[in-house]
Amino acid sequence: MPRARLLRTAAVAAGLLAILAGCAPQASRNRGHNTLAAVRQHGYVVCGASQGTVGFGAPDKAGYWRGLDVDTCRAVAAAVLGDKDKARFVPLSGQQRLVALQTGQVDVLPRTTTWTLSRDANGVNFTIPNYYDFVGVLVPRKLGASAIAGLKGASVCLQTGSTTEVTFQRVSERNHLGLKAIVFDSPQATRAAFFSGRCDALITDASALASVRSTLAKNPDDYVIFPADDEIEALTPAVRQGDDRWFDIVKWSFEAMVTAESLGITQANVDMMRDSPDPRIRRFLGVEPGNGKALGLDEAWAYRVIKQLGNYGEVFDRNVGKDSSLKIERGLNRLQRDGGLMVPLPFD
């Protein structure tokens, strides 16, 4: 047998053996079990973001991500890494988002995601709702409908990959409307179909509708928005299941903004507040130590969140409320003492 041939055979055999050896079961890699350590090592938090919902998560003209969900994630970066800009944003479609979180592509998913049982039970944990929304309907004013009952037999554009499909069905059946769904896989296609006149109505979260109306309609006053039914949806940031420490950090980074509002701490007065005699404020801002150590962070984490982002009211107004182009009423998202659903928790 010629030598070259022998060598070639030997090389092939060695290669195959190497592949076979590589197939041996690997030890548990435990990826995703210590997100905090991974985030500190990388130096940034990876946030799942929307594909461009103005007010909640979208890059501005300079490419800087802005929005309520974006700020929720920046709060985590400020608390953990000390800088709200140490966050990276990965735009995800409605279908990708949960898988991206489950598989470890993103560390936090604040992306207008409705908290449901089957999602919660399936590999993710929901933290605390950062926005209470309802399913809304956008219709041209000339259609003359002002409530869902006026849409009998109408064609409705909606997007797959959301809980809206289920709500749509419930509303249509409960009110015997016989609505016809035209379902698309991207928000752009859904909106384009609505504005082309293919559908009588566009149905999705009311917050997104406000954004669509203010950015896409030629004349926003030609369109009206009304609720599809009386149920609310809790849009909630989620984390991967199985990392309790990280779960806690994400919950409290957001909660810090709500509690700051109830304590009267704002971005402007936070430095002054450090001298406050109120023990709740002193503990909140880390003047009295304890909270940082409990979470595995430094003591000034909550101070930094407020210093860099402001309290929940400020974040809301800046992104979706009175200081934004969307002008959404605070409504359900007021503090509980003002009649809303945002509940401050004790930082003790």
Place this chain on the structure above:
Amino acid sequence: MPPRRIKGRDWSGARLRGLALQGLALAAALGGVGWLAQNAAFNLADRGIAGGFGFLGRAASFPISESLLRYRPSDSFGWAFVVGLGNTLLISVVAGVGATVLGFGLALIRRSANPIAAGFATVVVDSLRNTPVVVQLLFWYSLFTLALPGLEAALHPAPGVLLSNRGAFLPVVHLRGSGLLGLVALTLAAGGLGVLRLTRRGWYRALAAVALLLAAAGVAFAGGLGLQISSPHRVGSDVVGGLHISPEFAAISVGLVLYSAVYVGEIVRGGIDAVPKGQWEAGRSLGLSEGQTLRLIILPQALRIIIPPMTSQYINIIKNTTLALVVGYPDISLVAATTINQTGQAVEGVAILMFVFLSISLAASVLMNLLNRRFALVQR
């Protein structure tokens, strides 16, 4: 080198080495698959994602905008997949048949002696072949939704026909009465006509045919069967009655038919051109017309060349139906996408999708291979 033994057991040298290497290669391939499967199972368990296909029995509770099969949101996820599959098969058949017919036409026009016709076909082929199919689908969809008027100003190109950006509404003929009785009557009538067509004539055959046709008429009359025309008419912002062809269905069908027809046309043209010129001349010398030569002499020979590449073309059409979701037509991939989102069962949803497309494509290629074998037999 000593001469090798060809027959008999030869466990020495080359044969043994070959077997050992093949064995190793097989083990490596199986090991690789096993490793991936084990990792997937471990990672799913690690992330608390429940596996299995149990979700298929739960109520889907999402809408499907249009379907060949009956669907209500209270049906199960499993049935939703079947309904999606029905839609996928519908577009596959429409696109496959349409592309074949149109493709043959394009091929003949491109070969035509008329320079205007041939030039036109060349332009069509080149423009459709050199743009992405997704772009073409979006183009057709925008054309159907933006270029047509709203329902309130719908066009009436013919009585009973409505054309608007909500789609086309056509009058249809409905069967009134029981469908089963209709089927019986139809079978009897078909039997009667079949008997009439038999080559051996005789009075008893004519009698049998007349008897069968009379029986069909009797069943139809007794069952109160009849035909009725249902025309579409507007009710508020809705249209009832008639047949509705949605812009979504029109866009995916027209888009896929045109895009695939171009490829079919090129395959057919290549097949026809590959038949030696002498065959045309032979046909002419026998006194056959151009059409007869094409049909009787050229095509039977060209089909042998055409069928194998057509198999992969049909499989491409089937796979391209998944693009339906960009124009909002609910094919099986839309059902899978929605199911994955509602249940979080990504691995299972994608596995179903892969299995379904593998089955359809393999079935199509088996059918085409059977066809191929039939035509290959004709060979000298």
